[in-house]
Amino acid sequence: MHKRHLLRAAAAAASLALAGAAHAQAPAFPPAKPITLYVGFAPGGAADSAARLIAKKLGENIGHSVVVENKAGAGGNIVHQQVAQGPADGTVLLFGSIGPLTIAPHMMKVGYDPFKDLAPISGGVHFPNLLVVHPGAGIKTMADFIAAAKKAPNNVSYASTGNGSASHLTGELFASRLGTEMLHVPYKGGAPAMNDLLGGRFTGYFSAPPTSLPHVEAGKLIPIATTGLTRPSYMPNIPTVAESGLPGFEALNWYAFVASAKTPAPLLDRYNTELVKVLNDPAIREALSKHGLSPHPTSRAELADFMQKESAKWEKVVKERNIKPE
Incomplete structure (x- = not known):
């Protein structure tokens, strides 16, 4: 009997030790450091x-x-x-x-x-990209943009925030769906790309809306389409690429x-x-x-x-x- 009590006591002690160790190893939240x-x-x-x-x-x-x-x-x-x-x-x-x-x-x-x-x-x-073009490009709708892109390889040029960026891949996906080539002009960020678009140095830019909307509102750029499947609540009057000639197109x-x-x-x-x-x-x-x-x-x-x-x-x-x- 005494031996049985000793075994139970040892098992209980081991259980408490394990519980204590598990508790000690549990990560603190929030952590002590910033x-x-x-x-x-x-x-x-x-x-x-x-x-x-x-x-x-x-x-x-x-x-x-x-x-x-x-x-x-x-x-x-x-x-x-x-x-x-x-x-x-x-x-x-x-x-x-x-x-x-x-x-x-x-x-x-x-x-x-x-x-x-x-x-x-x-x-x-x-957030979707917003395709914007310079007024001097003579493009006002997605139909115009598609027609220009299909006219000849690299007839349309577009900027991006860098090789392999979301804006670059959006343009590549778009060109792939059209079965054509567009001239990619990579930049090191959104600001320099936008500055050159405002200067008319290329056709369009699949931009982040916060970057381009102020220029759209000022009449300096023409919004063509957004790249989500549905129209964002803050751009209800701008159609999507999917509803403008390329069904199912999405690039977020x-x-x-x-x-x-x-x-x-x-x-x-x-x-x-x-x-x-x-x-x-x-x-x-x-x-x-x-x-x-x-x-x-x-x-x-x-x-x-x-x-x-x-x-x-x-x-x-x-x-x-x-x-x-x-």
């Missing part, structure tokens, strides 16, 4: 504006410091590699983007695998929250809960809408599935159009 949300683009753009709105509200909700840090370079690929190889203690988040996550890996060696080295947390924001710009794949699952789950809460906040949704951005909160699994589909879509375009790094 949280850094990295953005792979320069301050002032759509990604930066969205990240700062969301980070501020996230910090307020969890009662912890959330700092946005911009690390531009190589279309965002540099910071994606940094986060993939960086701390996995919940102190580092990334506002990942379409290019580094689903386009660049099909064009070049990027030093990270988006699906092995980075973990999905939640969708962030989506998007940003999503990811972290190092080594980050403990409980931390990733907690971040998902908090970020979904922020993105569903009416004030945040309204603020993002003013920047031409649509909140897109998802579960972690939904984001993983979305990224896989986007990756397959753009891999096909990269191969069909033989797109190479600069």
Whole structure:
């Protein structure tokens, strides 16, 4: 009997020890150190504006410091590699983007695998491109644009924010659907591309709406079509490409929250809960809408599935159009 009691006592002690160890190993939320949300683009753009709105509200909700840090370079690929190889203690988040996550890996060696080295947390924001043209191009509708593009190879020129960028791949997908060639003119960012379009140096630009809408409203550019499947609420009078001659055409710009794949699952789950809460906040949704951005909160699994589909879509375009790094 005494031996049986000793065995029970030993088992109970072992159980308590294991429970204590599990409790000790459970990651703290929020982490003790400040949280850094990295953005792979320069301050002032759509990604930066969205990240700062969301980070501020996230910090307020969890009662912890959330700092946005911009690390531009190589279309965002540099910071994606940094986060993939960086701390996995919940102190580092990334506002990942379409290019580094689903386009660049099909064009070049990027030093990270988006699906092995980075973990999905939640969708962030989506927005369509807006095709705008210079008034001097003599194009006023999508029918005019298509006719000009089909007239002869490279008869139409379009700008992008860089080789392999979302604006570049949108143009390539468009040309592929038309069965023609358009002259691609890459720039190092949206601002220089827009300046040259305003100067009439090329035909059009699949731009981010926040970049081009002020010039549309000023009468300096003509809006031709948006690249989502439906018309955005803030551009109800501008048709989509899909309803203007290319059924089913869709090319979205998007940003999503990811972290190092080594980050403990409980931390990733907690971040998902908090970020979904922020993105569903009416004030945040309204603020993002003013920047031409649509909140897109998802579960972690939904984001993983979305990224896989986007990756397959753009891999096909990269191969069909033989797109190479600069």
